[in-house]
Amino acid sequence: AKPIVAFVGRPNVGKSTLFNRLAGKRISIVQDTPGVTRDRVYAQADWLKYEFTMIDTGGIEPKSDDVILKQMKRQAQIAIETADVIVFIVDGKEGLTAADSEVAQMLRRSKKPIVLVVNKVDSKKDEENLYEFYNLGIGEPMTISASQGLGLGDMLDEVVKHF
Numbered sequence: 001a002k003p004i005v006a007f008v009g010r011p012n013v014g015k016s017t018l019f020n021r022l023a024g025k026r027i028s029i030v031q032d033t034p035g036v037t038r039d040r041v042y043a044q045a046d047w048l049k050y051e052f053t054m055i056d057t058g059g060i061e062p063k064s065d066d067v068i069l070k071q072m073k074r075q076a077q078i079a080i081e082t083a084d085v086i087v088f089i090v091d092g093k094e095g096l097t098a099a100d101s102e103v104a105q106m107l108r109r110s111k112k113p114i115v116l117v118v119n120k121v122d123s124k125k126d127e128e129n130l131y132e133f134y135n136l137g138i139g140e141p142m143t144i145s146a147s148q149g150l151g152l153g154d155m156l157d158e159v160v161k162h163f
């Protein structure tokens with residue numbers, strides 16, 4: 001079977017933007033029990049000689065902070081259970097948040113390979129928040145701009161290293 005790469009991160013960090021950019025035409029939505037936010041979107045992608053399945057664990061995007069945290073933890077759990085590589089996405093314009101730190105802790109304990117990706121680094125000036133993400137204890141952050149298509153090759157090189 002192809003390796004599975006799961007995208008995890010707070011609402012609005014750009015998970016779906018990245019997912020859609022990397023996806024081929026073959027996107028499928030998997031909906032579990034109604035009322036349970038375990039919806040996942042799958043797509044096939046490839047990079048160099050590698051083919052893999054991506055999962056966007058976004059689901060319904062909640063509004064309140066405690067619901068966001070609960071949902072992120074659920075997403076992280078799905079990713080830990082199913083993925084071969086976890087791409088943890090944070091927002092370079094917003095900077096580090098408490099929810100990012102809690103989810104990072106869960107992901108770290110899982111011992112699965114994690115690639116830390118700082119999105120929305122559209123230009124040099126968006127790099128000013130970069131250093132705080134080292135506090136997540138996941139290693140060196142990769143910077144990308146999903147909407148501008150910057151840094152995606154370097155990010156994918158890092159992802160496929162773990163296959």
Ligand code: GDP
Nearest residue numbers: 011012013014015016017058120145146147148
């Ligand atoms: P998700 O909730 O994590 O799936 O985030 P979305 O992909 O829905 O994106 C949330 C918002 O961030 C949208 O308005 C996107 O256009 C915007 N966005 C996504 N990627 C980037 C980026 O690289 N730079 C900037 N400036 N905005 C982005």
Ligand code: MG
Nearest residue numbers: 015016058059
């Ligand atoms: Mg989304």
